[in-house]
Amino acid sequence: MVDENTExxxxxxxxxxxxxxxxxxxxxxxxxxxxxxxxxxxxxxxHQILVYRALPRARAADIFAYFEPEDQDAFLEAxxxxxxxxxxxxxxxxxxxAMLEELPATVTRRLMQLLSPEDLQExxxxxxxxxxxxGRLMTPDYIRIRAEWTCDHALAHIRKYGRDSEIFNIxxxxxxNGLLIDIVRMRRLIMVPPSxxxxxxxxxxxxxxxxxxxxxxxxxxxxxxxxxxLPVVDSExxxxxxxxxxxIMDVAEEEATEDFHKGAAxxxxxxxxxxxxxxxxxxxxxxxxxxxIFVNLLSAAVISNYQEYLQTYVALxxxxxxxxxxxGNTGAQSATLMVRAISTGDLKLNGWWxxxxxxLFVGLLLGGAMGGLTWLLGIYRSGLDVAMVVxxxxxSIVFVANLxxxxxxxxxxxxxxxxxxxxxxxxxxxxxxxxLSIYFSIAVAILS
Amino acid sequence: MVDENTExxxxxxxxxxxxxxxxxxxxxxxxxxxxxxxxxxxxxxxHQILVYRALPRARAADIFAYFEPEDQDAFLEAxxxxxxxxxxxxxxxxxxxAMLEELPATVTRRLMQLLSPEDLQExxxxxxxxxxxxGRLMTPDYIRIRAEWTCDHALAHIRKYGRDSEIFNIxxxxxxNGLLIDIVRMRRLIMVPPSxxxxxxxxxxxxxxxxxxxxxxxxxxxxxxxxxxLPVVDSExxxxxxxxxxxIMDVAEEEATEDFHKGAAxxxxxxxxxxxxxxxxxxxxxxxxxxxIFVNLLSAAVISNYQEYLQTYVALxxxxxxxxxxxGNTGAQSATLMVRAISTGDLKLNGWWxxxxxxLFVGLLLGGAMGGLTWLLGIYRSGLDVAMVVxxxxxSIVFVANLxxxxxxxxxxxxxxxxxxxxxxxxxxxxxxxxLSIYFSIAVAILS
Numbered sequence: 001m002v003d004e005n006t007e008x009x010x011x012x013x014x015x016x017x018x019x020x021x022x023x024x025x026x027x028x029x030x031x032x033x034x035x036x037x038x039x040x041x042x043x044x045x046x047h048q049i050l051v052y053r054a055l056p057r058a059r060a061a062d063i064f065a066y067f068e069p070e071d072q073d074a075f076l077e078a079x080x081x082x083x084x085x086x087x088x089x090x091x092x093x094x095x096x097x098a099m100l101e102e103l104p105a106t107v108t109r110r111l112m113q114l115l116s117p118e119d120l121q122e123x124x125x126x127x128x129x130x131x132x133x134x135g136r137l138m139t140p141d142y143i144r145i146r147a148e149w150t151c152d153h154a155l156a157h158i159r160k161y162g163r164d165s166e167i168f169n170i171x172x173x174x175x176x177n178g179l180l181i182d183i184v185r186m187r188r189l190i191m192v193p194p195s196x197x198x199x200x201x202x203x204x205x206x207x208x209x210x211x212x213x214x215x216x217x218x219x220x221x222x223x224x225x226x227x228x229x230l231p232v233v234d235s236e237x238x239x240x241x242x243x244x245x246x247x248i249m250d251v252a253e254e255e256a257t258e259d260f261h262k263g264a265a266x267x268x269x270x271x272x273x274x275x276x277x278x279x280x281x282x283x284x285x286x287x288x289x290x291x292x293i294f295v296n297l298l299s300a301a302v303i304s305n306y307q308e309y310l311q312t313y314v315a316l317x318x319x320x321x322x323x324x325x326x327x328g329n330t331g332a333q334s335a336t337l338m339v340r341a342i343s344t345g346d347l348k349l350n351g352w353w354x355x356x357x358x359x360l361f362v363g364l365l366l367g368g369a370m371g372g373l374t375w376l377l378g379i380y381r382s383g384l385d386v387a388m389v390v391x392x393x394x395x396s397i398v399f400v401a402n403l404x405x406x407x408x409x410x411x412x413x414x415x416x417x418x419x420x421x422x423x424x425x426x427x428x429x430x431x432x433x434x435x436l437s438i439y440f441s442i443a444v445a446i447l448s
Numbered sequence: 449m450v451d452e453n454t455e456x457x458x459x460x461x462x463x464x465x466x467x468x469x470x471x472x473x474x475x476x477x478x479x480x481x482x483x484x485x486x487x488x489x490x491x492x493x494x495h496q497i498l499v500y501r502a503l504p505r506a507r508a509a510d511i512f513a514y515f516e517p518e519d520q521d522a523f524l525e526a527x528x529x530x531x532x533x534x535x536x537x538x539x540x541x542x543x544x545x546a547m548l549e550e551l552p553a554t555v556t557r558r559l560m561q562l563l564s565p566e567d568l569q570e571x572x573x574x575x576x577x578x579x580x581x582x583g584r585l586m587t588p589d590y591i592r593i594r595a596e597w598t599c600d601h602a603l604a605h606i607r608k609y610g611r612d613s614e615i616f617n618i619x620x621x622x623x624x625n626g627l628l629i630d631i632v633r634m635r636r637l638i639m640v641p642p643s644x645x646x647x648x649x650x651x652x653x654x655x656x657x658x659x660x661x662x663x664x665x666x667x668x669x670x671x672x673x674x675x676x677x678l679p680v681v682d683s684e685x686x687x688x689x690x691x692x693x694x695x696i697m698d699v700a701e702e703e704a705t706e707d708f709h710k711g712a713a714x715x716x717x718x719x720x721x722x723x724x725x726x727x728x729x730x731x732x733x734x735x736x737x738x739x740x741i742f743v744n745l746l747s748a749a750v751i752s753n754y755q756e757y758l759q760t761y762v763a764l765x766x767x768x769x770x771x772x773x774x775x776g777n778t779g780a781q782s783a784t785l786m787v788r789a790i791s792t793g794d795l796k797l798n799g800w801w802x803x804x805x806x807x808l809f810v811g812l813l814l815g816g817a818m819g820g821l822t823w824l825l826g827i828y829r830s831g832l833d834v835a836m837v838v839x840x841x842x843x844s845i846v847f848v849a850n851l852x853x854x855x856x857x858x859x860x861x862x863x864x865x866x867x868x869x870x871x872x873x874x875x876x877x878x879x880x881x882x883x884l885s886i887y888f889s890i891a892v893a894i895l896s
Contacts, residue, residue: 038466159639168635169616186634187616191607228692245693246674249700255669256704257788263711264784264872265777273789274799278806282813285781289846292777297825299769302839311604311762314755321747324769327486328776329713329740329873333733340705341721351722358726365730370737377745381614398737424712424872425777432769 008039016047024054033059037066045078061104065067069141076111097430103128105178105238112140112241127211134218135211138232139250145198147181152194167229172239173198180231182206208233212241215251220345222248259343262420263336264294271281292425298433299324308441315382316443319374319390320436326394327369327401327435328428333406334359335422342409342419354408358401363402371395393439400438401431456487464495466752472502481507485514486541495524509552524559551576553626553686560689575659582666583659585688585699586680591619593646601644603655615677620647620687628679628687630654656681659688663699668793670696707791710868711784713740740873746881747772754888763830764891767822768884774818774842775849775883776876782807782853783870790857790867800858804851811850819843837894841887848886849879 015024028036028051036055040048040063052060052075067075103111108127130133143161145154154171169186182202192201208231209218222230222245229244258268265288269276276284303310310316336353341347347355375391405427409419462474476484476499484503488496488511500508500523515523551559556575577583591610593602600715602619610616617634630650656679657666668692670678677692706716717724724732751758758764786803789795795803810821824837855877857867 004504026465042499101526155638167617185616186598187606187610190603223694223697228693245676245697246671249671249693249697252697252700253792255791260708260784260788262782263708266781266785269785272794273785274794274802278809281785281806281810282817284813285778285810286583286817289777289781289814290821291776293770293774293818293821293825296770296773299773300766300829303769307762307766310765311759314759314762317758317765317768318748318751318755320743320765320768321772321884322744325744325747325873325880326737326741328876329737330733332712332873333714333737336708337714337717337721337729340708343808344701344705346720346722354722358729360727361726362733365726366734366737369730369734370741373738373741377741381748424876425773426778427775428776428872428876432773436769 009042012039012051016050021050021054024051025056028055033062033066034199037063040075041067041071042295048075048078048212058106061106064104064107072110076107077364079111102226105234105236105240107331108234108240109140109178112138132215133211134195134209134213134215134232134243135240137215137218137243137247138211139247140242142167142229142231142242144174144239145171145184147173147175147197147199147202149198150194151189151192151196151198154189154198155194167242167244167315170227171228172231172242174239175201178238180206180233180237183231202388206231209243214257218243219248219252219255223229227363232305259339259420262418263339265289265423265425288423292429295426295429296432299429299436302433302436302440306444309440309444313447315386316389318381319378319393320439321385321396322374323393323439324432324435325392325428327431328424330363330366330398331401331405331427332424334362334402335409335427336405336424338406338409339419339422342413347411349413352406355406359402359406362401366402367395368397370398385447389439389443392446393435393442396438396442397431397435400434401427404431404434456630457490459486460499464498467498467532469498472499473504476503481514482508485511488523489515489519496523496526505552509554512552512555514778515841517759520558522590523556527559546810553684553688556682556688557588557626560586563845569803577659578662581659581780582657582661582663582680582691584686585663585666585691585695586592586659587692587695588689589734590615590690592687593619593632594620595621595623595645595647595650596885598642599637599640599644599646602637602641615690615692618675618677620679620690621650622687625687628654628656628681628685631642631679639881654679657691658683666691666701667696667700667703707787710866711787711871713871713873714736736871736873740877743746743874743877744880747877747884750881750884750888754892757888757892761891761895763834764837764887766829767826767834767841770822771841771845771887772880772883773846773876774822778811778814778846779849779853779875779879782810783857783875784853786854786857787867787870790861797858797861800854803858807850807854811847813830814850815843815846818846833895837887837891840894841890844886844890845879845883848882849875852879 012024028077031039036051036059040051043051052063055063064072064075065212072174114263127135136322141156141347145157149157158171171184171186171189172180173184174184175181182204184198188201207221207225207227209221211232218230220418222243227245229242231239232241232243234240252254261268261284267287269280269283269284271280338347341355342349371391371394374394375387377385378390405422408422408427413419460472460475462577479487484499484507488499491499500511503511512520512523559575575583591606593605597605606619619632619634619637620628621630621632623629630652631654632646632649636649655669655673655675657669659680660680666678670691675693677690679687679689680689682688709716709732713733713736714733717728717732720729786795789803790797818840819839822842823835826835826838853870856870856875860870861867
């Protein structure tokens with residue numbers, strides 16, 4: 001037995017040293033569950049995880065169940081070890097993805113209960129749910145009851161285990177496999193006769209989130225149903241946690257901050273401003289600024305086309321900043337109105353024609369008012385001919401910019417891009433080039 | 449008696465017809481409470497309110513208490529009548545303010561319980577709390593218990609009256625005058641022996657909101673304490689309602705939308721985009737656009753200063769849009785980072801020098817990178833001299849714009865203005881003029 005162990009150990013050691021998941025997984029396929037379990041417990045902590053994570057999900061659950069309770073806890077501690085994290089960080093990206101497959105529900109639950117709230121935040125990635133997913137948000141502090149219990153039994157259970165529950169007014173009813181089957185409000189439990197069986201109170205209608213859902217789904221659903229918490233199930237419908245409204249508020253704030261940053265052509269920081277080092281800030285900002293320089297080269301190209309013409313009518317240069325800035329400002333306004341209306345759910349994506357029809361009209365009003373004002377400024381400054389050119393240009397530029405601001409966010413969404421990227425700086429830079437083209441074309445037509 | 453009534457009625461009728469609050473209030477000062485109560489009930493509905501609202505708060509509470517229960521309900525219905533609203537709308541603004549003084553707590557509570565949630569939304573202004581205040585947000589669906597009760601008594605009370613409570617896990621403990629003295633968690637009530645006296649469980653430490661607080665205070669406090677609800681007290685410490693986290697989420701979303709709109713130089717719509725008529729959209733947008741036109745006239749003035757010079761070096765016009773747009777973009781980035789960090793509480797107002805120190809460095813990095821790139825573009829396009837001018841200009845403009853973006857939001861806050869007004873369009877337009885000055889000054893220094 002000792003010999004055999006050694007032989008296997010040497011072979012496995014080689015595979016583990018190679019750091020690749022697949023061969024380990026293949027080797028273990030033929031082992032019995034107790035063998036694998038014993039073998040894992042013989043390893044040092046970081047390697048325990050590597051091997052455990054190489055197992056298919058169903059087998060992993062069985063092996064975890066085979067561990068003695070104290071081994072389970074030791075194993076879960078290993079899972080959250082600093083060494084483990086180093087090991088995971090060193091893996092190649094695709095191996096890491098394979099490693100971080102969804103954990104069995106029993107392990108997920110036990111792990112979440114074991115960790116302090118602070119550790120939980122850091123270790124949630126170990127659960128295997130993608131970044132910005134509901135699985136990364138959920139907490140283990142909820143009360144689970146069984147459908148076959150009486151209310152009295154349930155209340156006794158709650159008195160015993162409910163102390164740490166974050167949500168006290170909603171109880172989650174599961175079957176013997178941990179499958180979520182309904183939710184019950186605490187107030188009903190208190191108000192019915194104590195001998196009532198829980199299952200008689202159920203209507204089997206409830207809203208729940210998948211641990212794989214994007215966290216924005218959680219924000220939407222909690223806002224939509226006006227509830228304090230929603231249950232989270234894994235890919236098999238097993239209850240693994242809950243998401244509470246106070247966590248959701250933090251998410252909503254983070255998402256709004258991301259949209260603000262995108263709207264100003266800043267790649268979202270993913271941390272507080274005060275926590276960001278200058279090098280990080282530089283990196284998050286320079287990308288868009290350089291892209292925008294190239295967009296602005298379009299404007300330079302337009303000007304270079306009309307360079308000689310401008311030498312004759314240098315008065316036209318005077319109005320350049322005014323006209324192109326007004327285009328940018330108008331476009332930024334309508335784009336921001338669209339982006340925000342889309343992100344709060346006020347405007348659906350198929351509602352673009354509605355917004356368009358409205359903005360055709362608004363654009364005419366804005367263009368008329370601003371064109372008129374510019375015409376007056378033009379007369380005062382440079383006479384009737386130039387006034388006509390700048391007034392007409394202002395009207396056209398404002399009208400076009402307004403529509404561009406409407407269409408760009410919808411177009412980006414259509415191509416599965418984030419509409420928030422239709423930032424004020426981007427619209428401004430694009431409108432600079434379009435605005436100059438409009439301006440010079442009108443000038444040539446009227447002044448020549 | 450009949451005669452006397454008639455005489456009084458005629459006199460009061462005259463005062464009421466005049467529509468002024470003060471003389472009514474003075475006249476009623478000398479009446480006994482039962483007289484006023486009887487007199488009010490003799491009036492038709494809209495005038496009931498006018499007279500009632502003319503009373504000082506303490507007297508109003510006494511008179512309400514004097515009404516029979518059915519008269520109380522009839523009276524409260526009158527308070528929410530369409531006619532009442534018309535009457536209130538017709539008053540002069542200062543009279544209306546006097547009319548809408550805070551209602552007595554008993555009336556507030558009864559009124560909120562009487563109304564359906566939909567009516568409540570519309571009628572909250574009748575409670576006398578200012579717009580966007582906590583008083584306009586609160587709901588009546590909470591459970592009040594008394595300190596001298598036993599837990600058993602409290603649970604019996606909850607079984608009887610707790611059915612509609614929105615918040616079930618927190619109970620609000622008041623004294624016989626309705627003064628909030630503490631809160632107790634439902635779980636504790638269930639977990640202690642049933643004969644425990646509530647007051648033995650209290651520590652008299654709790655967080656509460658004033659009905660006069662700005663609703664942003666409610667958002668901050670609920671986020672800070674991570675709770676599902678906070679109690680709301682009136683100006684005398686009497687519990688009048690609670691604010692729940694799901695209402696707070698809607699407020700947070702509205703506030704974020706307002707900030708987005710301000711950031712794009714749109715006056716906040718105060719309604720959904722889809723609900724806004726074109727005329728409303730025009731009105732909310734044209735104001736800033738016209739102001740920005742006048743800011744842009746600064747750019748025109750700068751150009752007109754250098755007009756003859758530009759005729760000699762028309763190549764300089766080529767780089768104008770590129771340089772001023774980059775300044776605007778950089779400023780928009782840093783301003784947005786500041787505005788958002790201030791509004792999420794990440795940056796305190798006295799932290800401006802911290803942000804400043806960081807951004808001095810970030811600005812140099814950005815300016816260096818973008819100046820270098822522009823220098824290369826300049827060489828490629830117009831030779832070494834012009835390259836030196838545009839490269840140096842880009843560096844200076846980006847550096848200055850970055851700092852302007854930091855300082856403007858803090859300066860606005862300092863003068864009690866909303867930092868969100870430091871919008872991208874405003875920064876862009878200001879930077880256009882500054883950028884042109886920098887550009888032409890450098891050009892004159894190098895090329896002449």
